[in-house]
Amino acid sequence: MSNIGEFDLIERISAQFRDNQANGAGTLGIGDDCAVLPQREGLDTLVTTDLLIEERHFLLSDISPWQLGWKSAAVNISDIAAMGGRPEATFLSIALPKKFPSKVHSSGAGTTDSVPVADWVDEFIGGFKALSGRFGVPLLGGDTSASPDKLFINVTVLGSCPHGAAILRSGAKAGDLVCVTGPLGDAGAGLKLILDRAASPDGSDASGGQASCHSERSRGIFSLQEQTLIRRHYEPVPRVAEGIALRECGGVHAMMDISDGIASDLRHILKASGVLGADIDLKSLPLSDELRAVCGERGLDPYELAVSGGEDYELLLTVAPEALEKARQAVGSLSVIGRITSEPGIRWEGGSHKDYQGFTHF
Amino acid sequence: MSNIGEFDLIERISAQFRDNQANGAGTLGIGDDCAVLPQREGLDTLVTTDLLIEERHFLLSDISPWQLGWKSAAVNISDIAAMGGRPEATFLSIALPKKFPSKVHSSGAGTTDSVPVADWVDEFIGGFKALSGRFGVPLLGGDTSASPDKLFINVTVLGSCPHGAAILRSGAKAGDLVCVTGPLGDAGAGLKLILDRAASPDGSDASGGQASCHSERSRGIFSLQEQTLIRRHYEPVPRVAEGIALRECGGVHAMMDISDGIASDLRHILKASGVLGADIDLKSLPLSDELRAVCGERGLDPYELAVSGGEDYELLLTVAPEALEKARQAVGSLSVIGRITSEPGIRWEGGSHKDYQGFTHF
Numbered sequence: 001m002s003n004i005g006e007f008d009l010i011e012r013i014s015a016q017f018r019d020n021q022a023n024g025a026g027t028l029g030i031g032d033d034c035a036v037l038p039q040r041e042g043l044d045t046l047v048t049t050d051l052l053i054e055e056r057h058f059l060l061s062d063i064s065p066w067q068l069g070w071k072s073a074a075v076n077i078s079d080i081a082a083m084g085g086r087p088e089a090t091f092l093s094i095a096l097p098k099k100f101p102s103k104v105h106s107s108g109a110g111t112t113d114s115v116p117v118a119d120w121v122d123e124f125i126g127g128f129k130a131l132s133g134r135f136g137v138p139l140l141g142g143d144t145s146a147s148p149d150k151l152f153i154n155v156t157v158l159g160s161c162p163h164g165a166a167i168l169r170s171g172a173k174a175g176d177l178v179c180v181t182g183p184l185g186d187a188g189a190g191l192k193l194i195l196d197r198a199a200s201p202d203g204s205d206a207s208g209g210q211a212s213c214h215s216e217r218s219r220g221i222f223s224l225q226e227q228t229l230i231r232r233h234y235e236p237v238p239r240v241a242e243g244i245a246l247r248e249c250g251g252v253h254a255m256m257d258i259s260d261g262i263a264s265d266l267r268h269i270l271k272a273s274g275v276l277g278a279d280i281d282l283k284s285l286p287l288s289d290e291l292r293a294v295c296g297e298r299g300l301d302p303y304e305l306a307v308s309g310g311e312d313y314e315l316l317l318t319v320a321p322e323a324l325e326k327a328r329q330a331v332g333s334l335s336v337i338g339r340i341t342s343e344p345g346i347r348w349e350g351g352s353h354k355d356y357q358g359f360t361h362f
Numbered sequence: 363m364s365n366i367g368e369f370d371l372i373e374r375i376s377a378q379f380r381d382n383q384a385n386g387a388g389t390l391g392i393g394d395d396c397a398v399l400p401q402r403e404g405l406d407t408l409v410t411t412d413l414l415i416e417e418r419h420f421l422l423s424d425i426s427p428w429q430l431g432w433k434s435a436a437v438n439i440s441d442i443a444a445m446g447g448r449p450e451a452t453f454l455s456i457a458l459p460k461k462f463p464s465k466v467h468s469s470g471a472g473t474t475d476s477v478p479v480a481d482w483v484d485e486f487i488g489g490f491k492a493l494s495g496r497f498g499v500p501l502l503g504g505d506t507s508a509s510p511d512k513l514f515i516n517v518t519v520l521g522s523c524p525h526g527a528a529i530l531r532s533g534a535k536a537g538d539l540v541c542v543t544g545p546l547g548d549a550g551a552g553l554k555l556i557l558d559r560a561a562s563p564d565g566s567d568a569s570g571g572q573a574s575c576h577s578e579r580s581r582g583i584f585s586l587q588e589q590t591l592i593r594r595h596y597e598p599v600p601r602v603a604e605g606i607a608l609r610e611c612g613g614v615h616a617m618m619d620i621s622d623g624i625a626s627d628l629r630h631i632l633k634a635s636g637v638l639g640a641d642i643d644l645k646s647l648p649l650s651d652e653l654r655a656v657c658g659e660r661g662l663d664p665y666e667l668a669v670s671g672g673e674d675y676e677l678l679l680t681v682a683p684e685a686l687e688k689a690r691q692a693v694g695s696l697s698v699i700g701r702i703t704s705e706p707g708i709r710w711e712g713g714s715h716k717d718y719q720g721f722t723h724f
Binding site: 050 | 518
């Protein structure tokens, strides 16, 4: 951090958000001890917070700062969507390493040997704003620091929904249909492509200890379809409008966003709801053409990626059968993938009958 | 993190807070995609978030997990106090290193060679809860992860105050009296004692690369007065009741908490308020007996510590002269240290006429 100070950094960040600081009468953003947001009778405030940590959630050699900014906002706003809420404000804490790794990916220039910290921050905030601006959400505060080693990000998002109307994980009932709002497995496949390349002899960087660094040439090895899957991993789109529509349509009993894969996430719904099990029909899982094609070429199991891959950030929900049509109309596309049952455990039907597991960050 | 998983960690943390999960009708805490807090017409929500990073804000070899938990909650709740707000909920993000440094301080046992991660977490949450429980504030959410290297903490606190009533930094007027709610310099002196010992040959740990590790014996070199100053650094008490009383009494124009030292913090008030300067009388700064005594013994300048030391977490405010008596009655103890002027810059009167600077985290 020799070339950028704390106040410079805050200035660089807030400058990009100046046009949407005035988020409404009585709202106060960056610059004081706290942000201030007026409350309104009949609404609930929703709060979520998520860590993104270098080498744990991303590699600076692979994700561009723009993509990292986008994803940092997206995964948090997705939690608001998962309650059927409207995102209202973001708060960004970022600890920047004194020195970036010798190779950092930059959108403009591919992988370059060095990126000035100030440029990196501008690009990061550009991505953060591109995603949050899509939903009209201002950045109202945060914290900045130097980091002794790795890059750390923590984002907090506040949202709102009508009082008592948030769709929780705990409302599933036996007989409910289990649904998802879009294709599964793309993000997991994208991550696998990145990690496989990182582990290959061409992709590794013997000198730096980083898990992956690659030249323009090796970046070029991905087909267009593979690049699409990688983009789905780096640039997820939270299902905000879908979440709100599903809350409003009635009959949706439980909802969450898919961050760890449905094998793991569905278990959270079952546990929270005190219901016993689910039958899932693997053949009903929505798979993208890109996922089918790339799995075919590479000999991968698309169902395993769809079930355990994680980070799709689609919505997973349970809905009363009689409300299905209304829910379907509300969001345009909704795939029924199974049913909540009173028989213990999750049964994966129509596939290889593995006991699919979600991944955890430990 | 070989001996503790993510769900275990969340369970350990939420278990200690189970008794205050039910924070009120309609409030939902740990366990879903978001926390839910009902809004009320006529109130504003206050939001603050702060990073605490190993080797940047603390050393694991010196601060006990209990103290670190306490301080993590305290510095954030202090930001709510600085607006005259009431803290309502905390959110804790924590990334734990796979391996703790070879020497970690533990309250119970002094510095020991190794502390199991689970014990460290329990003690950390104990301190976090001791501070936040003092103000009746529940932990309603957060995030956990392994960290590839250093320990990272980010705390977000939500608070509330009547709509439009938060005391901002931007309201100071020429002629206002500059006041503080309690002694200055203690925390800065405590930090200096810790850093000096860390830098001494006896205090350094040649093997581990950590800045400081010390045995029971070397811990014993601090006098009782010195230990008091160190406690003021590690265990600050946010001035919540004082902040609320000062908001309610009327006539307080600007307020913030003292995190970087009044030299730096007062400049924030001047800049935000668009006022030009201040005259500060060094002889009026409230200094504790412990600070005077320790500075006398060690040949330190207590005024420099009071002005630039930082982390006292007292409140710094400007008040209309005619409202001083009411403000004083509201908080019991209030020291007038100077006056806002229309002459540019801060003039430090009665001391060595240095141009005192606050510190920054870069």
